[in-house]
Amino acid sequence: MAKTEPYILNMGPQHPSTHGVLQVQLELDGERILGAKPVMGYLHRGIEKLMESRTYTQCVPYTDRLDYVSSMNNNLGFCETVEELAGIEVPERAEYIRVIVAELNRIASHLIFIGTLMIDLGAATGMIYAFRDREKILDLFNIICGARMTFHYIRIGGVCADAQPEFIAETEKFLEYVPKMLEEYDHLMTGNEIFYHRLKGTSPLTREDVLRYSMSGPNVRASGVDYDIRKIDSYSIYDRFDFNVPLGTNGDNWDRYQVRFHVHGAAAGDELHCLAGGFHRVLCGQHCLYPAGHQAHSGLFHHQSAGLYDAGSGGRLSDRFHVPSHDPCVFQGAAVPLCRCCDACDE
Amino acid sequence: MTKYIRKEQIEKLQQQFPGILYDAEQAKPAIYVKPEELLAVLRYAKEQVSFSFDRLSNLTAVDYKDYFEMVYHLFSRRYFTWLTVKVKLENHEAPEIASVTSLWAGANFEEREVYDLMGVNFTDHPDLRRILMPDNYGGHPLRKDFEPLVPKIEGGVLTWQKQNHIS
Numbered sequence: 001m002a003k004t005e006p007y008i009l010n011m012g013p014q015h016p017s018t019h020g021v022l023q024v025q026l027e028l029d030g031e032r033i034l035g036a037k038p039v040m041g042y043l044h045r046g047i048e049k050l051m052e053s054r055t056y057t058q059c060v061p062y063t064d065r066l067d068y069v070s071s072m073n074n075n076l077g078f079c080e081t082v083e084e085l086a087g088i089e090v091p092e093r094a095e096y097i098r099v100i101v102a103e104l105n106r107i108a109s110h111l112i113f114i115g116t117l118m119i120d121l122g123a124a125t126g127m128i129y130a131f132r133d134r135e136k137i138l139d140l141f142n143i144i145c146g147a148r149m150t151f152h153y154i155r156i157g158g159v160c161a162d163a164q165p166e167f168i169a170e171t172e173k174f175l176e177y178v179p180k181m182l183e184e185y186d187h188l189m190t191g192n193e194i195f196y197h198r199l200k201g202t203s204p205l206t207r208e209d210v211l212r213y214s215m216s217g218p219n220v221r222a223s224g225v226d227y228d229i230r231k232i233d234s235y236s237i238y239d240r241f242d243f244n245v246p247l248g249t250n251g252d253n254w255d256r257y258q259v260r261f262h263v264h265g266a267a268a269g270d271e272l273h274c275l276a277g278g279f280h281r282v283l284c285g286q287h288c289l290y291p292a293g294h295q296a297h298s299g300l301f302h303h304q305s306a307g308l309y310d311a312g313s314g315g316r317l318s319d320r321f322h323v324p325s326h327d328p329c330v331f332q333g334a335a336v337p338l339c340r341c342c343d344a345c346d347e
Numbered sequence: 348m349t350k351y352i353r354k355e356q357i358e359k360l361q362q363q364f365p366g367i368l369y370d371a372e373q374a375k376p377a378i379y380v381k382p383e384e385l386l387a388v389l390r391y392a393k394e395q396v397s398f399s400f401d402r403l404s405n406l407t408a409v410d411y412k413d414y415f416e417m418v419y420h421l422f423s424r425r426y427f428t429w430l431t432v433k434v435k436l437e438n439h440e441a442p443e444i445a446s447v448t449s450l451w452a453g454a455n456f457e458e459r460e461v462y463d464l465m466g467v468n469f470t471d472h473p474d475l476r477r478i479l480m481p482d483n484y485g486g487h488p489l490r491k492d493f494e495p496l497v498p499k500i501e502g503g504v505l506t507w508q509k510q511n512h513i514s
Contacts, residue, residue: 040478040479041477041478041480041481043478044479044480046488048489049488049489100469211401211402211450212451212452212453213451213453214402214403214404214453214454215453227424228375232427
């Protein structure tokens with residue numbers, strides 16, 4: 001057997017599979033990863049600082065840009081925090097619309113995950129499929145708010161405008177398409193042998209690991225921990241829906257893929273309930289003075305749940321607004337060193 | 348459905364640690380812990396079965412100009428309850444607090460962020476370095492008295508210098 005020795009390889013910050021700018025200092029022995037050290041800060045935009053000098057209402061568009069593939073969910077998290085702080089009640093119809101757009105955005109965001117996962121594995125075709133279907137959701141958002149990204153649709157106190165009949169009709173059409181879409185992906189990817197062997201057994205995280213690292217979202221559920229903030233915190237009106245939370249067992253990359261894959265079904269189910277529910281009137285953003293105090297709120301962001309924390313001094317400005325990390329992944333980032341190849345990929 | 352920890356529970360915590368203060372008038376009162384007691388209180392809240400706050404959901408700091416306040420949001424997966432723990436750091440010039448990485452390894456990056464942006468020093472942290480700003484940066488951007496620095500190349504080295512205001 002050839003003699004090998006470990007060496008350091010810088011991956012990124014400019015690297016196609018970091019999908020942004022992230023540097024990872026890899027410690028390698030041949031192709032085996034012994035350690036991984038993430039280096040962040042290449043895209044530090046200082047949004048928290050910017051928000052300190054703006055009114056709450058003016059802050060909403062910044063939340064669009066926290067993670068621009070799940071803007072609706074970010075809008076929702078911010079607005080709910082401020083509403084809780086100020087005691088603003090949101091009309092029921094607006095709550096339903098919020099859940100519909102947030103879950104649609106979740107599907108769009110997970111489609112990006114699946115598409116980029118495929119392209120990282122060298123399967124450019126898979127990426128095209130996922131982006132084709134994400135496009136359908138962006139078209140829906142285009143109808144409801146006139147934007148395909150950075151929507152600024154959910155506002156403090158409600159949403160910016162009512163959902164048009166056209167939007168509802170098109171959403172229903174899309175929901176009919178979801179099972180077909182999932183079946184197609186299943187044939188294309190899940191059953192693919194190369195895909196399976198690249199994911200199965202790699203980078204397993206134990207239950208203890210994910211808890212120690214305060215991880216959340218699909219990353220926790222892949223390790224078999226039943227933690228879904230929509231279930232346990234039931235913010236907005238999520239407690240009115242009965243949906244499944246898919247769980248994994250091994251916490252490896254395969255389980256992380258499966259958990260995200262099945263989330264689509266659960267999210268689509270949510271919306272069916274929503275559309276079936278009755279709605280009333282919509283209230284637009286309110287301009288008012290907010291009380292002093294502090295407020296923490298948990299909501300589901302992109303691929304994980306994230307809390308938002310707001311310490312207001314009274315008046316229209318927030319004294320300090322904290323988004324745990326600038327992409328809500330600081331806790332997850334701390335766990336990157338745990339991601340190593342295990343014996344399965346030596347073969 | 349989650350809820351905030353009940354006041355009787357807070358009183359129990361207070362019996363164990365008499366230094367704890369909270370505002371009983373509030374619906375969701377944060378508990379104020381003395382800096383030297385922080386680790387003991389958090390360990391107790393995490394390991395005592397009657398509390399089981401096994402998840403650190405959030406860790407951050409607020410600059411109140413005269414003092415800093417550390418904020419920890421804990422969650423109990425067993426009882427579905429939340430608890431907010433706050434620590435007042437009186438020394439505004441050089442705030443210092445014990446690191447909680449021994450209890451939750453995931454606090455590593457969050458504490459580095461607070462150190463980088465607020466300048467709070469965490470004792471016994473395994474790897475306390477700047478995380479977002481450049482390594483040779485001179486200030487802490489989220490402090491209220493922060494003045495932005497401008498980049499300047501000097502002798503081929505990137506440095507950060509105070510702005511010359513045009514008066």
